[in-house]
Amino acid sequence: MMRAPLRPLARILEARAKGENPDAIERENRRLRHEATRDRARARAEGRLAVLALVVTLAFGAVGARMGSLAAVDPAEPQTAGGASSIVAQRADIVDREGRLLATNLLTHALYAQPALMVDPERSAAELAEIFPDLDPVRLAIDFTGKRKFLWIKKKISPEQMQKVHEIGDPGLLFGPREMRLYPNGAIAAHILGGAGFGREGVDSAEVIGTAGVEKTFDAWLRDPANGGAPLQLTIDLSVQSAVEDVLSGGMHLMNAKGAAAILMDARTGDIVALASLPDFDPNTRPQPLVKGDAGDSPLFNRAVQGVYELGSTFKIFAVAQALDLGLVSPSSMVDTKEPYYFGKFKITDFHYYGPELSVRDVIVKSSNIGTAHIALMLGKTRQQAFLKSLGFFEPTPVELVEAPGAKPLLPKKWADISTLTISYGHGLSASPLHLATAYAAIANGGVTVTPTLIRQASHPEGRRVMSEKTARIAREMLRGVVTEGTATMGDVPGYEVAGKTGTADKPKPGGGYYDDKVITTFAAMFPASDPRYVLVVSLDEPVETSGTEPRRTAGWTAVPVAAEIIRRAAPLLGLRPLVEPPAADKVTLVSN
Amino acid sequence: MRALLFVAAALSVLALAFWAYRENYRTQGELAAVRDLRTEIGSLRESLAVLRAEWAYLNRPDRLRELADINFPRLELLPLDPTQFGDPGEIPYPTPPAFDPDALALSDPVDTSAGTEGNP
Numbered sequence: 001m002m003r004a005p006l007r008p009l010a011r012i013l014e015a016r017a018k019g020e021n022p023d024a025i026e027r028e029n030r031r032l033r034h035e036a037t038r039d040r041a042r043a044r045a046e047g048r049l050a051v052l053a054l055v056v057t058l059a060f061g062a063v064g065a066r067m068g069s070l071a072a073v074d075p076a077e078p079q080t081a082g083g084a085s086s087i088v089a090q091r092a093d094i095v096d097r098e099g100r101l102l103a104t105n106l107l108t109h110a111l112y113a114q115p116a117l118m119v120d121p122e123r124s125a126a127e128l129a130e131i132f133p134d135l136d137p138v139r140l141a142i143d144f145t146g147k148r149k150f151l152w153i154k155k156k157i158s159p160e161q162m163q164k165v166h167e168i169g170d171p172g173l174l175f176g177p178r179e180m181r182l183y184p185n186g187a188i189a190a191h192i193l194g195g196a197g198f199g200r201e202g203v204d205s206a207e208v209i210g211t212a213g214v215e216k217t218f219d220a221w222l223r224d225p226a227n228g229g230a231p232l233q234l235t236i237d238l239s240v241q242s243a244v245e246d247v248l249s250g251g252m253h254l255m256n257a258k259g260a261a262a263i264l265m266d267a268r269t270g271d272i273v274a275l276a277s278l279p280d281f282d283p284n285t286r287p288q289p290l291v292k293g294d295a296g297d298s299p300l301f302n303r304a305v306q307g308v309y310e311l312g313s314t315f316k317i318f319a320v321a322q323a324l325d326l327g328l329v330s331p332s333s334m335v336d337t338k339e340p341y342y343f344g345k346f347k348i349t350d351f352h353y354y355g356p357e358l359s360v361r362d363v364i365v366k367s368s369n370i371g372t373a374h375i376a377l378m379l380g381k382t383r384q385q386a387f388l389k390s391l392g393f394f395e396p397t398p399v400e401l402v403e404a405p406g407a408k409p410l411l412p413k414k415w416a417d418i419s420t421l422t423i424s425y426g427h428g429l430s431a432s433p434l435h436l437a438t439a440y441a442a443i444a445n446g447g448v449t450v451t452p453t454l455i456r457q458a459s460h461p462e463g464r465r466v467m468s469e470k471t472a473r474i475a476r477e478m479l480r481g482v483v484t485e486g487t488a489t490m491g492d493v494p495g496y497e498v499a500g501k502t503g504t505a506d507k508p509k510p511g512g513g514y515y516d517d518k519v520i521t522t523f524a525a526m527f528p529a530s531d532p533r534y535v536l537v538v539s540l541d542e543p544v545e546t547s548g549t550e551p552r553r554t555a556g557w558t559a560v561p562v563a564a565e566i567i568r569r570a571a572p573l574l575g576l577r578p579l580v581e582p583p584a585a586d587k588v589t590l591v592s593n
Numbered sequence: 594m595r596a597l598l599f600v601a602a603a604l605s606v607l608a609l610a611f612w613a614y615r616e617n618y619r620t621q622g623e624l625a626a627v628r629d630l631r632t633e634i635g636s637l638r639e640s641l642a643v644l645r646a647e648w649a650y651l652n653r654p655d656r657l658r659e660l661a662d663i664n665f666p667r668l669e670l671l672p673l674d675p676t677q678f679g680d681p682g683e684i685p686y687p688t689p690p691a692f693d694p695d696a697l698a699l700s701d702p703v704d705t706s707a708g709t710e711g712n713p
Contacts, residue, residue, distance in 0.1 A: 100649065100652075101645060101646065101648075101649035104642060104645060104646045104649070105642060106642070106643060106646055107639055107642075107643070182646050182650075184646055184649035184650040184653055185649070185653045185654065185655075186653060186655060188653070188654060188655070238654065239654060242654035242655070242658075243654075243672070246658070493675070494675065495675045496675065568674070568675060569672055569673070571675065572673040572674065572675055572677065572678070573673055577678050578675040578676075578678055
């Protein structure tokens with residue numbers, strides 16, 4: 001650019017000729033130059049401001065427009081984003097250890113009415129009552145013609161019933177889709193599954209919530225969409241569970257018992273393969289809980305987990321095992337069994353008189369209360385408590401049922417010396433059959449505790465050692481003796497080397513004291529005895545065996561044959577081959593002349 | 594030269610606009626197809642769940658046991674029993690074919706004398 005000179009020679013000369021000051025020309029030119037510079041700078045600054053204003057307006061305008069469109073437009077799911085497997089059922093299925101369905105969902109409909117839309121309310125009420133016999137036509141007609149704007153009629157209806165309601169043709173009768181919980185196997189494993197009902201209900205959908213059992217324990221997990229519809233796998237084996245329930249129900253009726261419970265548990269892992277409690281119910285139509293009477297008599301009551309009973313002589317093996325482990329006795333040590341045995345004012349008796357003394361092994365085989373009491377005296381209160389605590393008899397079982405934490409074992413309020421004696425043979429401490437199965441699993445697997453579980457998992461928590469492997473082996477040999485020559489001879493199943501201990505406990509009266517003719521019989525077993533894989537506990541409530549001349553109530557006559565039949569049916573289903581048992585060694589009879 | 598450049602730019606804008614228009618409609622079509630497929634998958638899953646439930650219902654142990662009892666004369670099915678386990682030793686080993694001396698008869702034995710030569 002050409003710069004205009006500040007002192008143009010022509011004008012200077014001209015000014016000098018006129019006698020003017022040429023500096024004025026320079027000042028004038030300098031002023032003009034400054035003004036031009038200022039104008040340029042202003043124009044540039046204004047341009048920049050305009051661009052900035054445009055950018056800010058565009059940016060805020062874009063944000064505002066997006067916000068406006070988001071607010072005004074109906075929300076829609078992004079269609080391109082998201083995986084393809086996003087469609088899953090509302091509530092996850094429950095399957096057994098082989099993947100067979102135990103609980104699933106089924107789409108059905110709920111029926112509701114909007115009386116304002118009804119054409120002929122009285123005829124509709126009458127026809128509805130014909131389709132659903134449990135509805136009262138008079139009550140319905142009152143509801144339909146009254147002030148109500150909306151009412152539910154049925155929560156779940158079948159497609160046939162829906163078609164019939166369609167045929168009534170009243171525009172005021174409407175359907176809402178419902179996902180309902182279905183238990184295809186009916187009453188099998190009812191106490192484990194529990195049941196489900198509707199939570200919050202709307203016209204278009206309803207919340208399905210678990211009401212008991214694993215359905216309630218795992219309610220949040222089953223409803224969590226993050227699991228991608230993966231089923232909840234239980235440790236239960238459907239065919240074994242069915243066989244156990246079948247045999248137990250037959251046994252319960254044969255033995256005239258009013259209730260029964262059975263638990264079949266993997267001795268090494270604590271996996272519960274079958275858990276049955278009778279009487280049972282159908283979880284598809286779960287009955288209402290009893291409002292009066294003993295809750296323990298309700299079919300909803302889980303005797304195997306919730307019921308705490310005095311489990312009788314099945315406890316004797318714990319005292320003996322502990323004494324063996326501490327080195328206080330050996331299987332052949334002799335123990336005093338003289339009758340009568342008084343401890344203070346308390347008299348301890350045996351079922352029969354077994355002579356003045358028995359070996360420790362025979363105390364278990366013949367089930368002597370007096371012998372066990374003497375062994376318990378050697379142990380003392382503190383050590384007995386510590387051992388029973390380590391076997392889990394002081395706490396509710398940790399099994400994944402919502403009912404389990406409520407079943408806390410009943411311990412004596414004051415653990416006196418006499419309590420030590422009675423608890424050693426199973427009186428004075430009430431525990432659930434599941435507690436007993438868990439404790440027997442520790443003897444069966446070589447002395448390590450297990451955690452009972454219903455959920456199939458890859459790894460199991462490491463157990464604590466509560467007795468030496470040698471003690472556990474000796475205890476198992478004694479329990480095997482109970483079956484081969486003791487109180488449970490009916491429990492022998494050829495090929496499966498059953499070992500176990502019977503227990504017959506008088507039922508306590510509600511007011512105190514014990515009934516003479518009401519017992520709870522229990523058989524706690526393990527098989528095969530040489531290397532036990534499974535623990536079975538069978539418990540019958542008030543059984544009477546009446547085939548003989550007088551009624552028999554001992555466990556050997558009631559619980560044991562039922563348990564034997566369960567093992568005979570279940571063991572092959574579990575894939576256990578019967579062992580070819582070695583023939584008994586020839587007995588050498590010592591004679592002297 | 595400059596005019597040619599303008600015309601070329603305008604033509605390419607037109608072409609791109611046409612391509613974008615086509616792509617837009619094609620995408621919308623694909624999205625609609627995906628939506629339809631999703632709906633179909635949903636309804637298929639629903640009917641699969643019904644079929645699975647029905648399968649489980651028809652195979653429930655109680656019913657199978659009843660059916661086995663009803664059809665006992667024809668099927669003779671009994672509950673699994675410990676005595677039904679077999680031992681591999683109980684299975685007869687395939688017997689070798691009977692020995693035929695004629696098949697081994699040699700017309701011209703060469704080594705019978707050779708075998709005895711070094712062993713007088």
